[in-house]
Amino acid sequence: DAGVIQSPRHEVTEMGQEVTLRCKPISGHDYLFWYRQTMMRGLELLIYFNNNVPIDDSGMPEDRFSAKMPNASFSTLKIQPSEPRDSAVYFCASSLRADQPQHFGDGTRLSIL
């Protein structure tokens, strides 16, 4: 079975540019999660969806960040405008149900210059 697929694997862009990260969850999984990993703050949940509906976005750092899930097989995390402090590894994860383990993608390493 294909796991969670994230793209791109690496992204380097200049400050002020729009960045879009993409995620395809495991087929049939009802829950999708976006995490951010930094040295200073570790792994933090940004937002999660249930059946394509955002449930908890309290971890989204500010209005520059937005996430969508237009259908069950695709989600995006967008940063506009990007800033150097947004540099991090962004993970997407999915789970069959809320009480089932989360399966992670390989992450996107984002560098904002």
Next chain:
Amino acid sequence: AQTVTQSQPEMSVQEAETVTLSCTYDTSESDYYLFWYKQPPSRQMILVIRQEAYKQQNATENRFSVNFQKAAKSFSLKISDSQLGDAAMYFCAYRSAFGGTSYGKLTFGQGTILTVHP
């Protein structure tokens, strides 16, 4: 809010030896799940083991086992017969078993870097 603490930033072990990674957590909930995830240099997040708080029996997965002490809010990971491939960052994580917006949300510790010496 729940918190997860891993007090060992780094640990090391000789190949074939046993090592224990510590994790404590703080919660007022009675039912929850605890996890250990492994993150090798390839940066994948790999689920190692899972424990359900209502189960008294400690979970085991081959060479990996946990010591779950609910009253002490402690959840340590024991790796037996350590292998070079076990070298990674290990994260302890908590998830509520109750409904509401926190349901399904993982709270992670800061991680422990494990080095395995040949």
